[in-house]
Amino acid sequence: MFKSNNVTARIFQRQICTPAPGTSIYSARRFYENIVPSCTIYDVECPDHSFRKFTEDGLYLISFSRNHQDLIIYRPRWPSFSCKEEDCDTHELPPKAKKFEGFFTELYSVSLATSGELICKDFFLYMENNQFGLFATSTAQIHDAPAVGGAVQGVPCVEKITFHLLRMEDGVVLDERVFWSDYVNLAHSMGVFLYDDLLAIVSLRYQRIHILQIRDSGNLVDVRTIGEFCREDDELFLYSSVQSMANPDKSKQLHQMTMNHAANGLHHDRPAGETSFLSGIKQRLLSFIYQGIWKEETDQTLRMQCLKKKFYFHFQNYVDLIIWKVQFLDRHHLLIKFGSVDGGVSRNADNHPAFFAVYNMETTEITAFYQNSTDELYLLFELFCDHFHVSGKNSLYMNFISTHSNNIHNLEQLKSNKNKASSLSQFVKKMLSSLPFSCQSQSPSPYFDQSLFRYDEKLISATDRHRQSTDHPIKFISRRQPNILKFKIKPGPEAGNTDTRSKKISSFLFHPFLPLALSVQQTLFLQPAVVNIHFRR
Amino acid sequence: MGSMLGDWPSFDPMNFSQLRPSDPSSPSRMTPVTYCPTHDRCQPPPNQVIASESRNILLRNMYKRTEDKLRSKRPASEILITDQGLKHPRTSTAESPF
Numbered sequence: 208m209f210k211s212n213n214v215t216a217r218i219f220q221r222q223i224c225t226p227a228p229g230t231s232i233y234s235a236r237r238f239y240e241n242i243v244p245s246c247t248i249y250d251v252e253c254p255d256h257s258f259r260k261f262t263e264d265g266l267y268l269i270s271f272s273r274n275h276q277d278l279i280i281y282r283p284r285w286p287s288f289s290c291k292e293e294d295c296d297t298h299e300l301p302p303k304a305k306k307f308e309g310f311f312t313e314l315y316s317v318s319l320a321t322s323g324e325l326i327c328k329d330f331f332l333y334m335e336n337n338q339f340g341l342f343a344t345s346t347a348q349i350h351d352a353p354a355v356g357g358a359v360q361g362v363p364c365v366e367k368i369t370f371h372l373l374r375m376e377d378g379v380v381l382d383e384r385v386f387w388s389d390y391v392n393l394a395h396s397m398g399v400f401l402y403d404d405l406l407a408i409v410s411l412r413y414q415r416i417h418i419l420q421i422r423d424s425g426n427l428v429d430v431r432t433i434g435e436f437c438r439e440d441d442e443l444f445l446y447s448s449v450q451s452m453a454n455p456d457k458s459k460q461l462h463q464m465t466m467n468h469a470a471n472g473l474h475h476d477r478p479a480g481e482t483s484f485l486s487g488i489k490q491r492l493l494s495f496i497y498q499g500i501w502k503e504e505t506d507q508t509l510r511m512q513c514l515k516k517k518f519y520f521h522f523q524n525y526v527d528l529i530i531w532k533v534q535f536l537d538r539h540h541l542l543i544k545f546g547s548v549d550g551g552v553s554r555n556a557d558n559h560p561a562f563f564a565v566y567n568m569e570t571t572e573i574t575a576f577y578q579n580s581t582d583e584l585y586l587l588f589e590l591f592c593d594h595f596h597v598s599g600k601n602s603l604y605m606n607f608i609s610t611h612s613n614n615i616h617n618l619e620q621l622k623s624n625k626n627k628a629s630s631l632s633q634f635v636k637k638m639l640s641s642l643p644f645s646c647q648s649q650s651p652s653p654y655f656d657q658s659l660f661r662y663d664e665k666l667i668s669a670t671d672r673h674r675q676s677t678d679h680p681i682k683f684i685s686r687r688q689p690n691i692l693k694f695k696i697k698p699g700p701e702a703g704n705t706d707t708r709s710k711k712i713s714s715f716l717f718h719p720f721l722p723l724a725l726s727v728q729q730t731l732f733l734q735p736a737v738v739n740i741h742f743r744r
Numbered sequence: 745m746g747s748m749l750g751d752w753p754s755f756d757p758m759n760f761s762q763l764r765p766s767d768p769s770s771p772s773r774m775t776p777v778t779y780c781p782t783h784d785r786c787q788p789p790p791n792q793v794i795a796s797e798s799r800n801i802l803l804r805n806m807y808k809r810t811e812d813k814l815r816s817k818r819p820a821s822e823i824l825i826t827d828q829g830l831k832h833p834r835t836s837t838a839e840s841p842f
Contacts, residue, residue, distance in 0.1 A: 583809065
């Protein structure tokens with residue numbers, strides 16, 4: 208759209224030209240080629256907190272105290288200072304402008320964790336339209352906990368996990384939800400998915416998916432719990448049927464149990480392990496697999512052979528599958544990843560078999576079922592990756608993150624990796640291992656837009672993960688003007704690290720739309736982190 | 745209801761006169777009242793209402809493939825090739841998932 212690279216010429220051109228339909232955001236983003244965070248303030252003096260991320264609307268910077276007890280929120284702002292000289296651009300910034308406080312104002316500090324609890328630093332979800340933040344605190348993990356009350360053997364146990372819903376404007380805790388003797392994978396928000404106002408929390412220990420709604424008032428409301436039961440009234444129906452069939456003594460016991468459930472709500476320990484039924488979701492899954500294999504053959508003998516080989520032979524393996532991770536595909540559909548118990552808790556699940564199922568919460572039916580090495584699912588992933596990266600309808604910036612379905616450069620990279628891969632099924636497994644996606648794990652900053660800049664994805668990328676730190680600056684090169692370096696991000700001290708032996712990791716926090724970024728370099732030995740501010744002067 | 749843009753000066757007086765707010769509560773969202781056919785080879789069906797599909801393309805594809813599999817007797821890999829018109833190396837159906 209723009210004929211010139213000069214920012215003034217582009218502004219004039221913008222006044223008279225309209226962008227092609229549907230490309231107004233991409234056209235506006237081209238200005239980020241001209242406005243880059245090229246200036247760095249090294250090793251800025253800042254409070255010793257763990258800086259987590261910017262919220263998607265750019266209004267807040269989330270950080271936690273080192274002792275994992277407090278939450279501190281900053282408002283990003285721009286430094287302001289005046290210069291009375293004639294040629295100000297060449298002057299160095301005055302020392303006052305180079306402070307952390309020049310860029311960030313502390314709004315408030317809230318103590319979230321009581322004694323015995325710690326804030327999970329990796330966990331944070333943001334609801335943009337109401338400016339609500341979801342945080343998690345937990346007590347220590349108990350290993351080798353006995354599997355009681357329907358719990359899965361082999362999954363660790365945490366005595367108390369609390370989710371806190373905060374109003375970000377003032378830090379008021381609006382609601383809390385506690386999970387007792389449970390396990391939710393809080394690292395990188397993997398066990399929780401937020402879509403619009405719906406929250407899906409996966410209880411790995413009890414194999415339940417809790418669906419909650421965040422109301423505008425700030426209340427967390429239970430919508431349904433998928434696991435033993437699929438429909439809201441399944442439990443009532445089951446117990447009332449059993450009750451009416453059993454003898455009077457037993458029916459009194461069951462009646463008492465039903466009363467207990469009604470009184471304690473969803474999080475009471477159910478004696479689910481004592482029933483002989485498979486859980487509701489498992490029944491749906493098995494019947495879907497059965498039907499699929501049944502329909503493959505019309506000949507009765509071949510059909511039975513097929514069933515024996517593909518279904519009954521693996522029946523116990525299918526029954527032993529547990530839910531690993533869940534994401535929303537839209538308001539009614541969940542993408543559920545199933546796998547073995549060992550893979551669910553280990554860090555590297557590559558060698559464990561995994562399956563994907565699409566579950567419709569309204570009809571309680573399984574819509575699709577794939578193994579993690581199927582070409583079919585990989586094809587859908589390659590073509591429609593954007594639909595796996597669901598973002599709420601109110602979220603503007605999150606809809607423009609570069610993926611291989613919306614960006615030619617990402618697609619070329621993917622295809623080149625595919626061609627270089629030694630085994631296609633291993634490649635497919637590796638690509639599908641990123642599903643289901645974790646919520647809000649990518650930065651919407653335009654500096655990660657692959658159409659604008661080229662950068663080394665091993666050193667920095669939109670995904671907010673800690674990476675191995677190097678002493679060399681990370682270059683962002685323009686895509687449209689090849690080989691023109693636009694800006695560099697260098698974590699760590701300006702002169703480089705004197706101690707080259709200790710391993711350093713870096714994390715990068717990019718503001719969603721301002722040319723402002725923080726790089727935090729830390730060693731693994733609790734030394735104070737080196738924080739650099741990268742911004743446009 | 746009068747069109748919001750119907751009275752503004754424009755090159756052609758008939759421009760914007762067909763636009764009506766689709767939802768009275770948000771009058772800035774304009775949709776054309778009718779779609780006009782670009783040819784006269786055949787007439788559009790009467791009382792046809794065009795609306796966008798509520799289910800996204802990924803879910804539509806997944807539902808379609810599952811329906812095809814459950815309806816037809818062909819194994820899934822064949823449906824994949826026919827649908828997309830692309831060549832894919834077949835996965836070995838004898839391979840055990842576990």
